[in-house]
Amino acid sequence: MSRPSRRPKLPAQKPPRRPLARPKLPPTPETPEHLCEADVAEGLERIAFSELRRRFGENVERLDRGEARPGALRFSYAGNLYHLLGLRMAQAVYLVRRFDVPRPKALLGHQHFTALLAMIAAVRDLSPAEAYQTLTLNAAGSDSSVMRRLKDELAAATGLKPADEGDLLIRLRHPPGDPSAWEVLVRLSPRPLATRSWRVCSREGALNAAIAGAMVFLTQPKPDDVFLNLLCGSGTLLIERLALENAASAAGYDLDETALACARRNIEAAGLADRVSLNLGDARALPLPDKSVDAICADLPFGHLVGSHEGNLELYPELLREAARLLKPGGRAVFISHEVRLMENLLADSPRWKIEQIIKVAQGGLNPRIFVLVRV
Ligand SMILES: C[S@@+](CC[C@H](N)C(=O)[O-])C[C@H]1O[C@@H](n2cnc3c(N)ncnc32)[C@H](O)[C@@H]1O
Structure with a gap:
């Protein structure tokens, strides 16, 4: 695998403003083909691959069809690795290389070790030098x-200090279904991609940013959307919405002043302060006209860390009624909730909602569902 070209001079933090879809670029010596793997929240593999396809067109090819492992997405990518750092729905992305060796000891041989160092150099080249101080090697039998x-x-060769959670993460394992060889995966970023640099304030129950990315993607965002985030908490869905696509407006409502203060800090850190309105308000009765909103997202209280099941029995029907009042016909609401039976009961035979899909997703040891609803 040839070494990728140096990182282009792109602003590191700014979200892309262009549409996701891209034409196919012919592979050239500047766009070598890489073998890559992404960690994604279980349940979101297909949606995460849609993001790759929309961004990179036919320059990405999924390689694990038929033998897909939950939570993993294996693909080839013809392009500059730097652009993979902008993915919003992957938890982390790795550069992968197969080594046809029977035992890891062979990786210490000159040829293989040089290839390993070339992988590491290609990855470190994507971030500022000071981003890498420490290194972790993850492998079965790492002792x-x-x-x-x-x-x-x-x-010794990289000048990085070994650590438990190092900036440079190297994983070593057999290729899927092939115990006769080994493969090395090097994470493309010093932190998982889902650990966003805008998160300067966190709260218990904050939504994983990559799951939030998938939720806003499922609203089918358009640049002229009026977007509403009920129960906005620390602002995750608002930031991810605007990172994916422009909006005519983006507003968040929460009952809790401290949640709004936290959201304000994150939104400022994301550089979006002038594009988001944050409001103190009860999402069961908002001061907004009927049929005035194109898309709604909400991370509903699961009833564990945030809220209670008894509280949800009252809250959920009122929220669904208010969301139905505010949405334009054909508008989309995407909710995440662990109150699966309650949501299903409320939606069953509802004349207001068509259920487009319900996606079971893994988050923090739970299996909440993402409900994708269309206002009838
Ligand atoms: C699960 S948290 C949202 C977390 C958020 N997605 C994040 O990433 O930080 C639910 C939020 O709903 C808010 N909330 C609960 N009931 C509400 C209501 N009736 N109206 C507005 N906000 C409410 C809580 O204050 C809390 O911030």
């Missing part, structure tokens, strides 16, 4: 003498 030696030699 064995061979793994310890490999880690020490990698540390």
